[in-house]
Amino acid sequence: MRLKEFLSVRGIDFVSVNVLEDPDGMAELQRLGVRSVPVLARGDKFVFGQSTKQIVDFLGLAEKSGPQLSVDELCQRVDKFMGAALELIPLMPYDRLGTHVPGRPRSYRTLGFHLFRVVDAFLGTNEGIPLVQAMFREEPAADADTAALVAYGEKVRQRFRDWRAKGDASPGKTLQTYYGPQSLHELLERTTWHSGQHVRQYMMLLEKEGVAHHRPLVEADFAKLPMPQNVWDG
Numbered sequence: 001m002r003l004k005e006f007l008s009v010r011g012i013d014f015v016s017v018n019v020l021e022d023p024d025g026m027a028e029l030q031r032l033g034v035r036s037v038p039v040l041a042r043g044d045k046f047v048f049g050q051s052t053k054q055i056v057d058f059l060g061l062a063e064k065s066g067p068q069l070s071v072d073e074l075c076q077r078v079d080k081f082m083g084a085a086l087e088l089i090p091l092m093p094y095d096r097l098g099t100h101v102p103g104r105p106r107s108y109r110t111l112g113f114h115l116f117r118v119v120d121a122f123l124g125t126n127e128g129i130p131l132v133q134a135m136f137r138e139e140p141a142a143d144a145d146t147a148a149l150v151a152y153g154e155k156v157r158q159r160f161r162d163w164r165a166k167g168d169a170s171p172g173k174t175l176q177t178y179y180g181p182q183s184l185h186e187l188l189e190r191t192t193w194h195s196g197q198h199v200r201q202y203m204m205l206l207e208k209e210g211v212a213h214h215r216p217l218v219e220a221d222f223a224k225l226p227m228p229q230n231v232w233d234g
Contacts, residue, residue: 067189068224071169074185074192075160077221078119081196082157084216085115088202089153090146091211097145101205102232108205112149113140115198116156122191123159126168126184131177193225204231 067074089112097109106114114136123137140149163169171185182190199217206213 004067008208027124054087063148067185069192071171071185071188071191074188075164075169077192077225078160078188078195079084079157079164080194080221081199081217082116082119082153082160085112085195085199085202086150087216088151088159088199088213089149091206091213092146092202093209093211094145101201108202110139111198111202112146113144113152114137115195115202116149116153118195119160122187123156123163125175125177125187126173126189129207131175132188133178157182189225193222193227196222196225197228197231200227200231 069077084170085188092112098107100107101111117138119137121131124135125131140152169184169188171183173184174181175184175187177187194216200222203213203215203217
């Protein structure tokens, strides 16, 4: 769930600032020493907006936070989401891969790559590679076709299955991320809904392009995940 959405549905008053367009907002982030967004600030204190638990603690909300699904259930969802993506990506016509998704400069090609890169980055973090935002900005080759995207996806899915088979998924294991230390359970939940949201978007893109598919994911597949309400921001 996006930070603005999290605050809005709870009726919490806030001022949203796009720091890319507001010099004063950027200056305030620099004063606080913040190097990434989204971030929730109050006075001289701030918390990054990626962790629901951190937001709840920062605001002093009396509500339960943390994953509702077990590690094993989350792993099953991740595998299902990747399987759905591997069905959907080959359906997109090659001449449409360079088209941008609604509202941002990201191509269909990059989205197909990114939804697997999210899982790949999670696996790297488990191997001791700190999670940094730059990992999510990586791009596939400019001429990558659907076969290349599927090959990458199959590789990541097999890596994920191998990691899961090793049984190295202790929920409390601490992983290092750009928004602070996170438990494996928390980062796995974020990885799950993050990748699932992008597969959800890919289904809509195919429909937008007039490509029929059997909708491999339904609302029940997103149950108990902190999914954004909208398929696209805004």
